[in-house]
Amino acid sequence: MPTVETVRGPVDTGDLGTTLMHEHVFVLSPDVMQNYGDEYWDEEVRVADAIEKLRRLRELGVTTIVDPTVVGLGRYIPRVARINAEVDLNIVVATGLYTFDEIPHFLHYRGPGTVLGGDEPMTEMFVRDIREGIGGTGIKAAFLKGVVEERGLTPDQTRIQHAIAATHVETGVPITVHTNAAHQTGRLALDLYEKAGVDLTKVVVGHAGDSNDLDYLREIADRGATIGADRFGVDVFNPTDQRVATIAALCAEGYAEKIVLSHDASCYIDFFSGDSQATKEQMLPNWHYEHIHRDVLPALREQGVSDEQLTTMLVENPRRYFS
Numbered sequence: 001m002p003t004v005e006t007v008r009g010p011v012d013t014g015d016l017g018t019t020l021m022h023e024h025v026f027v028l029s030p031d032v033m034q035n036y037g038d039e040y041w042d043e044e045v046r047v048a049d050a051i052e053k054l055r056r057l058r059e060l061g062v063t064t065i066v067d068p069t070v071v072g073l074g075r076y077i078p079r080v081a082r083i084n085a086e087v088d089l090n091i092v093v094a095t096g097l098y099t100f101d102e103i104p105h106f107l108h109y110r111g112p113g114t115v116l117g118g119d120e121p122m123t124e125m126f127v128r129d130i131r132e133g134i135g136g137t138g139i140k141a142a143f144l145k146g147v148v149e150e151r152g153l154t155p156d157q158t159r160i161q162h163a164i165a166a167t168h169v170e171t172g173v174p175i176t177v178h179t180n181a182a183h184q185t186g187r188l189a190l191d192l193y194e195k196a197g198v199d200l201t202k203v204v205v206g207h208a209g210d211s212n213d214l215d216y217l218r219e220i221a222d223r224g225a226t227i228g229a230d231r232f233g234v235d236v237f238n239p240t241d242q243r244v245a246t247i248a249a250l251c252a253e254g255y256a257e258k259i260v261l262s263h264d265a266s267c268y269i270d271f272f273s274g275d276s277q278a279t280k281e282q283m284l285p286n287w288h289y290e291h292i293h294r295d296v297l298p299a300l301r302e303q304g305v306s307d308e309q310l311t312t313m314l315v316e317n318p319r320r321y322f323s
Helices: 030-036 043-059 077-084 121-131 155-171 186-195 214-222 240-252 275-283 291-302 307-321
Strands: 003-006 009-012 064-067 090-096 143-148 175-179 203-206 226-229 259-261
Touching (some): 143 186, 155 186, 214 240, 226 307, 240 291, 259 307
Parallel strands (some): 175 203
């Protein structure tokens, strides 16, 4: 059986068990927190809170979370490793770059066609994270993460996606791409990946589940990719009852093998620091790690989704993605 890299080392893919395919431990803006975060960020408080939340998730039967926190979202692996040491949970981490449009200035002048020229540094960085480990920790990334948002494939975004595709071709690790379902940018991502030689069966079109357009979702699956129904609890984009009805309809048509489930939640996200954090909890009361097991799975069963199909989406599809 193949293995997949996790924060605690390689794990047999057959031992991943029940897996939430798109969750974050923390989503942070490090330079903001370092300069203005005194009232929002207490390291010991946040670490303890994360340990508690992840332990509760583990008690519900979840054995693995896939964390697509990359550069641009405050990735800091030593903190995640410290938390994981206290929780019996597999945490699979990513490499890649998160931006809705422009590339960071650090990369703007480096690489093909730039002032300084040379090879694409992003590909070198991503491959290093996969083969050697992230930031000197020895903890290896097991998948790639990128974004194709409302603005589509801007020149910088196209460059990032080509670096992700090249890394996939070189290493074989799978890809999860954040997309905008309202603008159906999953098509743009899949078109680019296909032309670049990516195996589309190793791609999750993240946030596709924000859409209830069955034709769009069928298209993703029919091309070989996986539908990321991975924002349960983010009701402002798509209410839970509609997400459930859409997945039930797809399962009834035989698409359970092309769907993965998750929340895109986190222990703490500084987009909603301070008073905004309380507002977030009022506006999105179900946006937390436990919503799927406590609320969504019973609702799916009521809509006719079988336990076998739930196992396919939560266990078998993640295992196949990493195999």
